Every structure is written in structure tokens, then in C-alpha cells.
Amino acid sequence: MIQIQTLVTFIIYFIFLMGIGIYFYKKTTNIEDYLLGGRGMGSWVTALSAQASDMSGWLLMGLPGAVYLGGVKESWIAIGLFIGTVLNWKFVAPRLRVYTGNTNSMTLASFFEDRFQDPTGLLRVITAIITLIFFTIYSSSGLVAAGKLFEAMFSINYSVAVIVGAIVIVLYTFLGGFLAVCWTDLFQGILMFLAITIVPILAYNNVGGIDSIREAMISKNISMGLIPEVNLPLLAIISTMAWGLGYFGQPHILARFMSIKSIKKLPEAMTIAIVWVLISLGGAVVVGLISIPMFPNIADSERVFIEMITQIFNPWIGGILLAAILSAIMSTIDSQLLVSSSTLTEDFYDKVIKKDASEEELMHVGRICVLLISVVALFLALNPNNTVLGLVSYAWGGFGAAFGPVVLFALFSKKTTWKSALAGMIVGTIVLVIWKQVGLGSIMYEIVPGFIANVLTISIINIFIVEENDQILDEFDQVVETVQNGDLL
Template identity: 90%
Template sequence: MIEIQTLVTFIIYFIFLMGVGIYFYKKTTNIEDYLLGGRGMGSWVTALSAQASDMSGWLLMGLPGAVYLGGGKESWIAIGLFIGTVLNWKFVAPRLRVYTGKTNSMTLASFFEDRFQDPTGLLRIISAIITLIFFTIYSSSGLVAAGKLFESMFSINYTVAVVVGAVVIVLYTFLGGFLAVCWTDLFQGILMFLAITIVPILAYNHVGGMEAINQAMSAKNISLSLIPEHSLPLMVIISTMAWGLGYFGQPHILARFMSIKSIKKLPEAMTIAIVWVLISLGGAVIVGLISIPMFPEIADAERVFIEMITEIFNPWIGGVLLAAILSAIMSTIDSQLLVSSSTLTEDFYDKIINKDASEAELMHVGRICVLIISVIALFLALNPNNTVLGLVSYAWGGFGAAFGPVVLFALFSKKTSWKSALAGMVIGTIVLVVWKQVGLGAKMYEIVPGFIANALTIIVMNLFFAEDNQNILDEFDQVVEVVKSGDVL
């Protein structure tokens, strides 16, 4: 049964989140404020918001659960994600910030249209549809994680638990928009960091150190070795490391790059983000390893971090640390809801339904869209058999395969045309979905063939449909010069 102290901690935390939402409701005056915080975010907020919204509930639930079941070989997921994080901040962030500022694009879909000057609108429409589909799946994974957390803590029905989590998240996202999401992500990122460093240190001594971990792993016939015990170990390593490819196409992370005040703040933000990610991923892997001797048998491996906290800490401290899991969940769902809202508002309503909509009308539509996406994600999350990592992996792979190569070619390939980008996006998405549906995802993570198919399609199409519009070519050169000089936009 839940301790009253833990319940009080959670209530205080919920009140804090609502307060942030109400505060930024008053600060949000136009659609750029609501969707991108007025492009005025600082280094700390950008860095921790990007990483907190990136890692989500799978960092504290899905990844430790995978390591608990599979041992050291699952660490390749963390390694791939770390490499992807570094490359994304180093190469994608500067050019994306400058390019989207120059084209005045507020969503990834509108950036594709503006960057390639697509006369048909297909790039924006198809990328917007892909965004909505995969973000709905992604958001539902967070609600599943929230349901498991509340079910474990409060001994309430899973369905009720999912609904409670959804209501809290939707309220502050609905009210405060991007500013509320980013500032709550800052606090949540700090809380997640504290939890993922403190808990494994204390739990390590609690179980009896490395000897106990090795004995428990031997009993389960798993090991610390990074080399999979598999007939094709290289394929397994590539498949798990391929999570890092997903970074280049995640709209909720890329939106943070678009929102920072200037590219001069990016080096500091990158340093903060890399340190946070390195320690957080390492901590999550260690939690998974320590949980093997601590919980020889557990019904749901994704709950090991929850059980570890409740076993080691008193209810007050435990409540704060469990709130970190909720932080991980919320910091991603709120970002996904906002990007989905941005897509519906900016890419459909403003561009197709009502091109003359006022700023106030667009903000109202944005808030309504948050509610619509939330309800759909809620229904998907009501199946308690869903796993957090399973839902996240499909959505993450979907964005990586559909958008990753297009983002990279948009930023680094001068000759890529809208026809090439559109063909690559469609082919990459189709390959990913088909690969997953026929069951090949068990052999190789579907992001790999999808990403490769997308990139190869763009390369081949560029041979026949290379960009020749001088205005587009000149704009590309201008962006490159601004990035090189490091000028404030």
C-alpha cells in the first residue's frame, strides 16, 4: 500500500507543474511563443529540455528492464544513443537553428517545405502525417509507463492510473505551451539526473557489490560481456547501436535546437547535454545490472527501478525519487503533444484550412489539438500488455527512418531537391513499416533498413533531379557562412 508521505510528495509535485503551466499561460502571447518559446531559450533550458524530452520513461524503466533481462550486451543501446546525441548536437543543431530562423519555420514539416521550396506542399503534408502517427504511438508509450508507475505505487487499477497521468500532463502543456514544457523539463531533467546517480550508488552496496551481481547473472545464464552470445554478434551490435541513428529525425528534440536564442549558446548547451546523457545512460545500465541480484524474480522487468527505490529509501525520499520517473515520462509526452499540436496547427490549419487565422485563433487551435492527440494516445495506452521499450522503439525508428536522412541532406547537401527528399521520406517509411510487419525486426532493428533505403533513394534521385534553383542554392550558401562565422541570427 502507498505510504502517505509518498502521496504527499506527488501531490506537491503535481501542484508545482500546474503552477508552471499557469505562469507561462500569461507569458505566451503569440503562436511562436506557444510553439517555440519565441526562439529565445538559454543554454541550460535548451540542453536539459532536449535530453529530458529525449530520454523519457524508457531511460528509467525500459533500458534497466532490457539490461535486467539481457545483461551487458544491451549496453550497446546506450552506446549508440550517446554517439547519436554527440553527433546531433555537434553537426545538426547549428545549421538547423540558422536555417529554420532564416526560413521562419516553426515545425520540421514546414522546414522541409521551406528549405526545398516544394511547390506541391506534399513534403509538408506527408511529413506532418508521419509525425502525427508516430507521435501518437510514442505518447502512448509514456502513458503506459505512467500507468505502470501509478499502478505499482498507489495499488490502483491500470486504466485509472493511465488516465490520472494523462490529465496532469495535458493540463500544463495545454496551458503554457513550449515555455511551460521547456521549463518543467529543466526541473525534471535535474530530478532525473539525481535519481539515476543516487539510486545505483546506494543500491550497489545494498546488494553486496560486484560479486553478488556476477553470481546472480551466472544463475540467469547472462553475462556482463558486451559481445552477444549469438551466431551473428555483429548484426546484434549494429541493430542495438542503431538507436543512435534515430536522433537526426526526432521532431521533439530538433525543436529544441530551433528554439535556442542563438548558435553562440550551442557549445555550452552541447557540453551540458553530453555530460547529462553520459552519466544518465551509464546509471540506467548499472540500475539494470544491480536489479538482477536484488530481484531474482519479477513479473515485469520494466518496474525494477520502481521496486529498487521503494526497497531502499524511506517514503519521503522515495517519493521524490519516484517523482523522477514521473518526470522522465512527462518530459517526453509533453514535448510530443506540443510538436503534434504544432503540426496540426501550423502545417494543416494555418496552411490549408484557414490561411488568414489570427495569432489568438492559432493558439486556441493548438490547445485543442493537444487534447485531441492526448485522447487518441490514451486509448492506445489502455492495453496493459504494451511495453514501454517496444512502443518507443517503433516510434523512434519511424522518425529516424522517415526524417533522419532528409534532415541531414537538407542541412549538408546543396544539390538535394524536393523530389529527392520526398521520395526518400516515403521509401524509408515504407521499408521500416514492412520490415517490422513481416517480423524481420527481431533480426535487425527496423530503423537500419529504413534509414539506408531513405538515404540511398535521395542519392539516386539526386542524379536525375538535382537542385538547380539559384535562390535555393544561394540560401544554402548563406546558411553555411552564418554557421561558420558563428554570427548571432
């Protein structure tokens, strides 16, 4: 049975989140406030919001579960993600902030259209469709994680647990928009960081140290080496490290770069983000390893962190730390719902359905879109056989393969045209989906062939079709100069 102290802790946490949503509901006065916080976010909020929305429930559930089953070799996922995080902040963030400021773009789809001046609108529409498809899958992964958490803690039916989690998340996203999402992410990121550092330290002492972990891994035939024991170990390493490629195409993370007040704040935000990611990923790997001797026969490997907290801590402290798992889940779903809402509002309603819509009307439409997307994601999440890591890996790979190369070419290739960007996006997505559907994902993570196909398509077309529009070329040069000089926007 659930401890009343844990329940009280969760209720207080929910009330706190609702309070943030209501507060920023009053502060949100126009569509730019609702979708990007008025492009006025500070370093700490931007950094922790980006990383908290990035890591999601899989950091505290999916990754420890993978390490619990596969051992140290699963750390390549964390290594790849850390490298991807550093590269994304260092190279993508500055140019994307300047470019989207210059073009007044509020979504990735509108940025692609404005950057390449696509006269057909196809680049925006295809980007928006891909965004909605993969974000629906991604959001459902968070609801699966919420369902598992509530089911384990409160001993309630899985479907009921999923619905309860969805209601809480949707409410504060619906009310406060981007500002509420970012500020809740700040607090959630701090709570996640505390949990992933404190819990493994205390659990390590409880299991008897490294010798106990080694003995348990030997008894379960789990290797402690970094090199995978397969026929093609290099291929396996590349496949797991390739998670890092996904960063360049994640709309909910890129939206944080668009929202920061000035590129002068990016170095500080980058430092905060990198330290957070390094320690958090390391902590998640350690949680997975410690769980091997601690829970030799657990039924669901993705629940090891939950079980670890409930065994070590009293109900009051445990409730706070379990709220960190909920924080990880919420901090990603709220961002995904908001970006999906942004896509429907900015890229379809405002530019296709009703071009003269008022600011107030667009905010109402944005909130309605949050509800619609939530309902679809909820139905997907009601299947209890879904795994958090499985759903996340497909959606993450989809964004990385479809958008990652296009973002990089948009920011660093002067000669790329809308035709090559559109072709690369379509080819990359098709290759990823086919690779996954025919079962080749077990050999190589589908993001790798999808990403490569996208890059090759754009590169080949760039040989034959080169950008010649002087306005586009001048704007590119202006962005590069602004970033190099570190000018305020």
C-alpha cells in the same frame, strides 16, 4: 498500501507543475511563443529540455528492464544513443537553428517545405502525417509508463492510473505551451539526473557489490560480456547501436535546436547535454545490472527501478525519487503533444484550412489539438500488455528512418531537391513498416533498413535531378557561412 508521505510528495509535485503551466499561460502571447518559446531559450533550458524530452520513461524503466533481462550486451543501445547525441548537437543543431530562423519555420514539416521550396505542399503534408502517426504511438508509450508507475505505487487499476497520468501532463502542456514544457523539462531533467546517480550508488552497496551481481548473472545464465551470444554478433551490435541513427529525425528534439536564442549558446548547451546523457545512460545500465541479484523473480522487468527506490528509501525521499520517473515520462509526452499540436496547427490549419487565422485563434487551435492527440494516445495506452521499450523503439525507428536522412541532406547537401527528399521519406517509411510487420525486426532493428533505403533513394535521384534554383542555392551558402562564422542570428 501507499505511504501517505509518498502521496503528499506527488501532490506537491503536481501542484508545482500546474503552477509553471499557469505562469507561462500568461507569458504566451503569440503562436511562436506557444510553439517555440519565441526562439529565446538559454543554454541550460535548451540542453536539459532536449535531453529530458529525449530519454523519457524508457531511461528509467525500459533500459534498466532490458539490461535486467539481457545483461551487459544491452549496453550497446546506450552506446549508440550517446554517439547519436554527440553528432546531433555537433552537426545538426547549428545549421538547423540558422536555417529555420532564416525560413521562419516553426515545425519540421514547414522547414522541409521552405528549405526545398516544394510547390506542391506534398513534402509538408506527408511529413505532418508521419509525425502524427508515430507521435501518437510514442505518446502512448509514456502513458503506459505512467500507468505502470501509478499502478505499482498506489495499487490502483492500470486503466485508472493511465488516465490520471494523462490528465496531469495534458493540463500544463495545454496551458503554457513550449515555455511551460521547456521549463518543466529543466526541473525534470535535474531530478532525473539526481535519481539515476544516487539510487544505483546506494543499491550497489545493498546487494553486496560486483561479486553478488556476477553470481546472480551466472545463476540466471546471463552473460556479462559485451558481445551478444548469437549466430551473428556483429549484426546484433549494429542493430542495437542503430538507436543512435534515430536522433537526426526526432521532431521533439530538433524543436529544441530551433528554439535556442543564438547559435553562440550551442557549445555550452552541447557540453551540458553530453555530460547529462553520459552519466544518465551509464546509471540506467548499472540499475539494470544491480537489479539482477536484488530482484531475482520480478514479474515486470520494467519496474525494477521503482522497486529499487521503494526498498531503499523512506517514503519522503522515495516519493521525490519516484517523481523523477514521472518526470522522465512527462518530459517526453509533453514535448510530443506540443510538436503534434504544432503540426496540426501550423501545417494543416494555418496553411490549408484557414490561412488568415489570427495569432489568438491559432493558439486556441493548438490547445484543442493537444487534447485531441491525448485522447487517441490514451486509448492506445489502455492495453496493459504494451511495453514501454517496444512502443518507443517503433516510434523512434519511424522518425529516424523517415526524417533522419532528409534532415541531413537538407542541411548538408546543396543539390538535393524536394522530389528526392519526398521520395526518400516515403521509401524509408515503407521499408521500415514492412520490415517490422513481416517480423524481421527480431533480426535487425527496422530503423537500419529504413534509414539505408531513404539515403539510397535520395542519393540515386540526386544523380538525375539536381537543384538549380539560385535562391535555394544562395540561401544554403548563406546558412553555411553563418554557421562557420558563428554569427548571432
